[in-house]
Amino acid sequence: MIGRRRVMGYGIAGTLGAIGVGVGVGSGLVARSVARSVRPDTGRVDASPSRVSEPAPAPPFDTAPARGVLERLLAGHADQIELLAVRAADDVERYRIRTSVLAAVTVEGTSIAALLAGVGWYLKYVADVTVSLPGDSLGRLPAVLPTPRAPIAGAAAVKHRFALNDTENGYAGAYRSWAEWERTLDVLALHGFTEVLIPAGQDEVYRRVFAEFGYRPDELDAWIPAASYQPWWLLGNLQGFDAPEDPAVRQAGVTVVQQAADRLRELGLTPVLPGYLGEVPPGFARRNAGARVLGQGIWNGYQRPDWLDPRDPHFARIAESFYRHQADLYGRGTAYKMDLLHEGGNSGGVPMGDAAVAVMTALQTARPGATWVMLGWDGNPRRDVLDALRNCAPAVCARSEVLIIDGCSDRFAAFDREADWDGTAYAFGTIPNFGGRSLLGANAATWSDRYSKALAANGTALSGIAWLPEASSHDPAAFELFAELAWRPDPFDLSDWFAHYAARRYGTVDAAATQAWQTFAQTAYSLPPGTYSQAQDSLFTAWPDLSATSAVAGGPEMRYDATSFQSAVGMLLQADPALRTIDAYRYDIVDFTRQALANHARVLLPKIKAAYTGHDLPGFHTLTGRWLNAMTLLDTLLATDERFLLGTWLRSGGHDARALITTWGGRTPAASLHDYGGRELSGLIADVYVPRWHRHFAALEPVVAGTAKTWAQTDWFAMDDAWARSGKAYPVTAVGDPFAVANDVMAFLAAF
Template sequence: MMRKFISIFFLISFVYGCQTESLPVDSLADRVTEGSSKNRILFQKITNQPDSLKDYFEISSKNGKVLITGNSDLSLSTGLNWYLKYIAGIHLSWNNPSQKLPKVLPLPQKTIRKETLMRDRYYLNYCTYSYSMAFWNWERWEKEIDWMAMHGINMPLSITGMEVVWYNLLKRIGYTTKEINEFISGPAFMAWWQMNNLEGWGGPNPDSWYQQQEALQKKIVTRMRELGIEPVFPGYAGMVPRNIGKKLGYQIADPGKWCGFHRPAFLSTEDEHFDSFATMYYEELEKLYGKAKYYSMDPFHEGGNTEGVDLAKAGTAIMKAMKKANPQAVWVLQAWQSNPQAAMINALESGDLLILDLYSEKNPQWGDPESIWYREKGFGKHDWLYCMLLNFGGNVGLHGRMEQLVNGYYNACKHANGKTLRGIGATPEGIENNPVMFELLYELPWREKQFSLDQWLQEYLKARYGNDLLPEVIEAWRALEHTVYNAPKNYQGEGTVESLLCARPRFHLDRTSTWGYAKLFYSPDSTAKAARLLLSVADQYKGNNNFEYDLVDVVRQSLTDKGNILLKKISQSYDQKDKGNYEKQTQQFLKLILTQDSLLSTRKEFSVSSWLNSARSLGTTEEEKKLYEWNASALITVWGDSIAANQGGLHDYSHREWSGIMKDLYYQRWKVFFEQKQAELEGSPVEQPNFYKMEKNWVEKSKTQTLEK
C-alpha cells in the first residue's frame, strides 16, 4: 500500500509541477510570459538519452498542462519558443520580448519532437556590440539572453567589459590611466578597437565606465551559464598599444592604417614578450570573468599588414597561448575576405579551431563554386559554421536571401566539405531588424529535411500575428518574400537596398554608404502593394504589437523605394535644366523625408531618441552623458574624424532611417543642396555646402528628447 501511495505522490508531483528543484527555464518562461506560465507549462530535463550526440526537445500535454522535455536547459528553452510560436501563436522578438499566455492554454494535438546533430549555434559579430548594443543596460541584456536561449544559441560572442581586462593588464605593466585611455576606444567604437582597427577614438573613458561594464559583464556571463550558454571571449592574438615600443622596449610591427585610423601595433608571435604578454592577458581575463570554452581571435582583420610575418608560426603560437590558458579551449575565427589564410591554420589540429563562414548566404567560403570567395576544399579538416551576416552598419531596411539561406544550408550539409559542418550562426553587424530572417536561420538545425518556404512563411505569420490570418496579410508577405527577401546573390551592395533619403546629397546617386548600394533589384510597386494591403486591414489588427511594428517597417520601405526612384527623376530634370519639374520634384522629395520622419516617430524602435537616451542613461555625470551621446551620434553619422569620414569612406556607413535624424540632419542636407542647385539653374551659383561640417554640428549639438511613455 505504501509503495502505491509513493508512486501516486510522484505522479501528482510531476503532473502539477511540484518539482523539488526549479530549472533556469522556469524563470525564463515566467519572464517572457509576464508571469502567466507558472503551473501551466512544465519542464523536465532528461539527460540520459541513448543518442547523446543530439540535442532534442519534445512538446506534449498532460492533464491540461503543456509538458516540455529536453536534454538540456537550452533545449528546454528552445522547446518553449517552439511551443509559443507554433501552438500558442505567440512570436517573441525584439519589438515584442514578452507576452502573456491566453487564458485558455492551447495544447499540442500530438507530441512534437525536434532534434539536431548541429550542436553549435553561434551569435553576434564584434560590430553588433557597437552598432546595436553599445549602450545596453542589464534590463536590455536580460531580454536578449532570454531571446538567445529560446533560439537555441549556445555560443554568443561576449565582449562587454573586455576593456577592463586591458585596463588591468596595462596597469600591471606600468601604464598610467591616461596612457590606457589613449589606447582603449570610447564606448561606441569598442568593436573596431577589439578587432585591431583603431586606438583611442571616442575616449577617454571615465573610471565609472570600467566599473559599470565589469559589473554588467559579470551579470551577463552568470545568466548565460545558468541557461547553458557558453560565452565566446576575445582571446589574445598579438595586439598591443602603438607606444609600447617606446614605453617598454618591445619590438613591434606597424600593421598600417584602417580607413584613416592608425591600427594598434602587432607584437610578433616570435618576439620574446609574446608568451608572457598573452599569459598575463588570459590571467586578467580569468580573474574577472572565468575561463572560456571558446576564444575569438582574428589577426590581420580587413587588410592588416602580414609582411614579414610567418603565418604558420603565428597560428601555432596564438593557439599555444590559448591552450595554456585552457587546454580544452577552441579558437573561433571569422572567415571574411582572404581570412583565415591557409598558411596560418593548416598546421593546427582538427577540433581546435571553429571557423565562422561569416557571409554564407551571399559569399560563402565553404565550397560553393558560384561564390566569389570560393575555396575548393572549404576549411579542410577544420570545423565550421554556416552563418548569416544579413545586416551592415545597423542600417534600417527590409532585406534577406530566404531561398539562398535555406538552399545553401542544405547544400552545405550534403557537400563533401559538409563533413566538418558543426552548426549555424548569425553574424550581423546590427540587430533588431528583419526578425523573419533570424527565425528562419535558427530553425534550420531543427529541421532535418528541406522544406517549403511558402508554407514556412505562412506558419511564421500565424505565430507573428496570431492564428487567424487575413488573406491580405498573406498576399502582402508573398510580395515581400519574392522581392526584398529574395535579394540576388550578385546584388552589388552589402545588406539592404540603401535609403537615399539618408545620403549625402548628390545627383545620380547609387548608394548612401561607400560599400552599400541603393538601386532597386525589384519593382517599387511590390513594396507599395504590401504597404497598401497591410494598411487595408490595420484596424482589424489594432493592438497587435507585432503587426503594428511590421506595418510601420513595410510602409517605411515603400516610402524609401519611392524616394530612390524620385531622386533619379530629379537628377534627370536637373540635367535637362527643367526648372519647373525640378522645383516640384525636389519639394516632393523633401516632403517625403518629413513624412518618413513622422511615420517613424510612432515607434520607439525607429527613433534616434531611443538610441541617444540609452547612451546618456549610462552616464553618472553630465560630462559623461555628453561623452556617451557624442559617441552614439558620431557612430551613425561622421563615424570618425574628417579623414576617416571623407577619405576613409566611413561617413553614413551606419546611417539610420530613424525619426529625429531624418528631420534634423537628412532633411537639412537635402534642402541646402537642392537650394544650391536651384540657384545654379537660375544662374546665381552659391557656395557648395560643407556636409561634413553639417554632420559634425549635429553630432556636437545636444539633441536628446525624453520619449513619451
C-alpha cells in the first residue's frame, strides 16, 4: 500500500536551503527554462579552441511543458520567470523560489508539479495575485515582476493531490470546449495537483468493446445515455437516458478527452480514467451462454445497468477489450477509478471481496502496477473489499495499490479513517458543492484541524488530498485554501489566511475588502462538521412550497449568520473603484451579491407563509411582490457576467443539459432529484424559477383572500420538462454593469 511521508522545512518565508542534491546554476544538474531571449547554457567554459567542454548530464525532466502553462496563463510576464529542474534527493516533491540572475525570479522544482506549485506560491505570496477557478487578478501585476526578499522553500506533505469528482463532467458541463478544459487543467497544475479524474469519453470505449461482443450501434445507443448523464451510467446508477447524440458531437467529446489526457501526461501529471467493473448492456446473458449477469434494480427511479460477476470467465475477456480500446483512444494509464456497487445495487450473493480481487486481477493483467482509486462515500469502500485486496495472492496484490479518495473527511462529527479502512492509503477530501449548485462556504476550520492531526498521527495512512466538488469553477476561496493543505502539514491560522486573502485575490491591499473577507471567514467559511460539507442552497430554485427549507431533498438550512454576511457584501462593494477592472473582483461582486439575495429568500419565505396562514392579503401582496422583484433583480445581476449565463452553461448541449439542472430526467427521478443540479443563472431564473413562483403565488391568493378553501396544485415537473424540451436559445454575452446592479441589490436589501 502507499505510505505517507512527513517532511519538515515548509513555509512561505525564510531561507530553507537546497531543494536537493547539486542545486545551483551551472551545476550541471539543473535544466533551465527562461525567456527565449536568454542564451542557453551550453556547458562551454570559454571560446578557446584548446578547451573542450564536457556534455552536461541529462536534465531530470523537461521544463518546457511548465513553461507552456506560464505562457498560457501569464502571457505578458512568463518570460520573467526562470524555471529550473533539479534532481530530487528523496521522494518528496519540493520547490524553491529565489531571486534570479537571468530573470526577475527563479523557481526550482523536483518535478513539473512542484515547479508549477512553486510558481503559484510565488504569485500569491510574493507578487500578491492569484489565478483561480474562476477569476484572477493578473491585471494588477507590475510590468517588472517583484523578487522575493529571501528564498522561499516548499515541500509536498503528501504524494497524492487529487482533483475532480465522478459527476464533474455532468454538473460542470459535458460539452465544454478544449479551451475551457485547458484552462481548468492549467489552473489545477498551478495549484500543485498531480492526479485529475477524466471520466468523459468512455462511451466510445464501450461502443467499441461491445461491438466485439455482437451488439449493434442502435442497441448501444439505447443503453448509453446522453453526455450529461454519462457520469451516473459509469457509476452504475442509470442507463439509456435521452436520445443518441450526433456522431460529430460525440467525436468532439472524444477529441477533448484525448487532448486533456495528453496534456496531463505532458505535465507529468496522472489522468485518472475509469476502470472496468462489469457493466454490460441488456441481454448479455442471452448472447453469451453461461454468463452470470445480475440485475441491479432501481436508483432514484432509473434502471441500473446489469452487472457481470467479475469471477465469470467472460469478465476477463471484456476487461481485456476495455483496457485495450481505452488505451487506443486515450493512452495507457497508471490509475483507474472504480467503485463496486456505488450507492447500492445487488450483489446477488457474490462475495464482494472475491469480486474485488477479480477486478484487480483484470486491471493488473492489463496495467501492471496500476492504482485502483476508490471513492470514500456512502459505505464505500467496504471493509471486505479492502481486506481481500490486502490479503490476496502476491501475484496480484504485491504489485498493486489502492487509494481511497475520501469525500467525507469534513462531513461528519466522528472521523477515524484509520479505523474505517484499516491502514489503506487515503486522501483527505471534501465535496464542498453538490450538483454544481449556486452556494458559497466550506467547513474550512475542519480541514486545517483534521488534516494536520491525521498527517501527524503515528503510522497514518493519509497519503493525499482530494478536491472533489461535483462541479468545478465554484467558490475560488475554498479551492485556494484546500489546495494549500498539501503544502501545509501543520495547523495554520485561518483568520490570518483569510485576512490576507483579499489582497491576493484582488492584487492589492484594500481596507474594505479585507474587512469584508474577515467577515466571510467568520460566517460562510466557518461551517462546522456534523451532517454537511456544503452550505445551504437557494430557495429561489426550489419547487414552490411555503415551508421549503432547501431546494433539494435533505439539503441544509441556513448555516451561518446571514445578516453579517450581507453587511460584508456591502463592505466589499465599498472597495476602491480601481479594483473594478480586476476579473476576480468583478466575479466576486456578482457571486457574493447573488448569495446575499439568496439568503434573503430565507427571511422572506416564512413571512410569506405567515401572511398566507393569517389571511393577510395586503401583506401577502407586498411580500410576494418583493420575492418576485428580488428574483428579477437577481437575473439582471447575473446577466452582467458571462460565467453566470444560462447560455454559457448550455453550450452545445441539448435536452440533457437542460434536464440535468431542472427535472433531473424523467418524472419518477424528478420526485427525489429535481433541482439537485439547479443553480442561479441568468435566463434560468427568468424562464424557469420566476414562472414557477408566480404561478404558485397566484394559486394561493384566493385562499388568502378567503374566496377559496384550497389552492390548485401545479405539476411542476410538466412545467420544467416543457422548458427543457423547448430548445430556446440564450445569450452568451454579458450585459450591464455588475457594480451598478450590485449596489441596486444592496439598496433593495437595506430597504427591508
